[in-house]
Amino acid sequence: MGRAALDSFAHLDAREVGLNLALSLLVAGAALGLIAGLRRLFDRWFAKLMSDGLAEQGEAKTPRAAGLSWLLLRLAILGGTLLIIADIWGVDLAVLGGGVLGALLRAMGVVILAVGAIEVAGFVVDHLVHGVARRSRDARRAAQVRTLGPLIRGFIQGVLVVISSLTFMSEIGVKVGPLLASAGVVGVAIGFGAQTLVKDFLTGVFLVAEDVVSVGDNVQIADFGGTVEAMTLRTIRLRDQNGTLHIFPYSEAQVIHNRTKTFSSYVFEVMVTYGSDIDHALAVMGDLGAEMRQDPAFGPKIIRPFEVLGVDRLDPLGVMLKARVTTHPRDQWSVGREYNRRLKLAFEREGVELAYRPVGPAAPTVPTTSKPPPAAAQS
Numbered sequence: 001m002g003r004a005a006l007d008s009f010a011h012l013d014a015r016e017v018g019l020n021l022a023l024s025l026l027v028a029g030a031a032l033g034l035i036a037g038l039r040r041l042f043d044r045w046f047a048k049l050m051s052d053g054l055a056e057q058g059e060a061k062t063p064r065a066a067g068l069s070w071l072l073l074r075l076a077i078l079g080g081t082l083l084i085i086a087d088i089w090g091v092d093l094a095v096l097g098g099g100v101l102g103a104l105l106r107a108m109g110v111v112i113l114a115v116g117a118i119e120v121a122g123f124v125v126d127h128l129v130h131g132v133a134r135r136s137r138d139a140r141r142a143a144q145v146r147t148l149g150p151l152i153r154g155f156i157q158g159v160l161v162v163i164s165s166l167t168f169m170s171e172i173g174v175k176v177g178p179l180l181a182s183a184g185v186v187g188v189a190i191g192f193g194a195q196t197l198v199k200d201f202l203t204g205v206f207l208v209a210e211d212v213v214s215v216g217d218n219v220q221i222a223d224f225g226g227t228v229e230a231m232t233l234r235t236i237r238l239r240d241q242n243g244t245l246h247i248f249p250y251s252e253a254q255v256i257h258n259r260t261k262t263f264s265s266y267v268f269e270v271m272v273t274y275g276s277d278i279d280h281a282l283a284v285m286g287d288l289g290a291e292m293r294q295d296p297a298f299g300p301k302i303i304r305p306f307e308v309l310g311v312d313r314l315d316p317l318g319v320m321l322k323a324r325v326t327t328h329p330r331d332q333w334s335v336g337r338e339y340n341r342r343l344k345l346a347f348e349r350e351g352v353e354l355a356y357r358p359v360g361p362a363a364p365t366v367p368t369t370s371k372p373p374p375a376a377a378q379s
Contacts, residue, residue: 020088020089023088024085024088024089027081027084027085027088028081028085031077031078031080031081034077035074035077038073038077042073075112106171107168107171107172110164110167110168110171111164111168113164114160114161114163114164114167114168117160117164118157118160118161118164121153121156121157121160122153122156122157125149125152125153125156126149126153129145129146129148129149129152130146130149132145133145133146143214143215143216143217144208144211144214146214146215146216147208147213147214147215147231148208150230150231150232150233151204151205151208151231151232151233154232154233155233196249196251197234199250199251200233200234200235200249200250200251201233201234201250203250203251203253204231204232204233204234204236204250207231207236207250207253207256208231211261212256212258213228213231213236213256213258213261214228214231215228215229215230215231216228216260216330217258217259217260217261217329218258218259218260218330219238219256219257219258219259219260220256220257220259221236221238221246221248221252221253221255221256221257222248222252222255224238224240224246224248225238225240225257225259226238226239226240226241226244226246227239227240229245234249234250235247235248235249235250236248236250236253259332260329260330261329262329263303263304263326263327263328263329264326264327264328264329264330264331264332265324265325265326265327265332266324266325266327266332266333266335266336266339267322267323267324268285268321268322268323268324268325268336268339268340268343269312269320269321269322270285270320270321270322270323270343270354271315271317271318271319271320271321271354271355271356272318272319272321272347272352272353272354272355273318273319273353273354273355274318274319275353276319276352276353277352278311278319278321280350280352281321281347281350281352282308282310282321284343284346284347284350284352285308285321285323285343286306286308286323288339288342288343288346289305289306289307289308289323289325289339290306291342292306292325292335292338292339292342293305293306298334298335298338301327301328301331301334301335302325302326302327302335303326303327303328304325304326306323306324306325307323307324307325307326308321308323309322309323309324310322315355317355317356317357318354318355319355325339
């Protein structure tokens with residue numbers, strides 16, 4: 001190839017050299033202009049995607065996938081430019097296809113395209129999933145769509161990895177046919193050794209398909225509770241109030257307590273002294289619940305009438321009263337905290353005395369203003 005290129009250059013006169021050089025500069029300038037124009041369009045498109053709220057979903061791979069996509073696009077433009085310039089000068093680069101160097105170049109091209117396809121596929125899936133979830137009017141359905149996103153992305157990227165690996169091996173001279181023939185035996189061996197992985201994957205698919213749990217739900221698994229931050233192909237990840245991230249394989253999440261599916265409830269257990277007017281205390285709790293429903297800040301969060309359940313039990317320290325409020329998912333804690341604050345102030349105004357557990361060895365077992373509990377309660 002080098003000798004042929006030198007012969008072609010030797011037969012060029014000054015006019016042809018100048019013309020080829022001008023055409024080469026024109027093609028290079030057009031390529032640089034195309035890159036600059038695409039860069040502006042790419043930045044504008046990427047800024048629009050981020051303004052749509054994709055960054056709020058915590059997709060750390062988005063900038064990396066976008067940068068890699070832009071790099072691959074520039075490499076493709078520069079490669080095409082080199083081919084055009086070589087053709088202008090009479091250099092036939094097609095002869096590279098028959099040698100070892102050509103095979104290596106094709107293999108490198110497969111790797112670059114495969115990596116780009118994998119990253120771009122993940123980016124596109126994340127964007128589409130977020131768009132569908134954002135347009136959904138059902139918050140529960142939106143959470144389920146966001147949960148399906150990582151599973152769909154992982155499946156598509158896995159298929160691309162397998163296809164690109166087979167293509168790469170074919171380009172470097174590896175016989176793919178025998179590998180495919182032995183894939184069944186290898187699959188059986190891997191299946192026996194990776195039963196837990198398969199179980200994790202299938203359990204995760206059923207959890208999402210049956211809408212047992214979704215990203216954003218507040219759940220409890222074993223002794224750990226928190227908000228579901230992410231669900232991958234194999235694990236479910238909880239973030240508790242202390243910021244600790246708990247990661248569970250699906251196979252270990254045998255029992256999941258979902259606190260925020262469809263609706264949520266907050267149960268109030270308030271202990272008053274035996275000397276308090278119980279009926280009056282229950283009336284105060286009911287009136288305060290009705291007042292909370294009329295509050296413009298907390299009323300829209302409450303979806304059912306406030307329930308005063310009555311006397312729950314007689315404790316040695318006092319009478320336990322119980323009530324319940326039903327709210328939209330994840331609103332129970334804000335409503336419950338505000339109700340507790342208002343109930344404390346309302347009991348003080350109405351003269352209802354709250355019972356308390358004494359602190360210290362010398363403290364009395366019951367408040368001094370309380371009447372002693374009846375014999376049935378003492379037993």
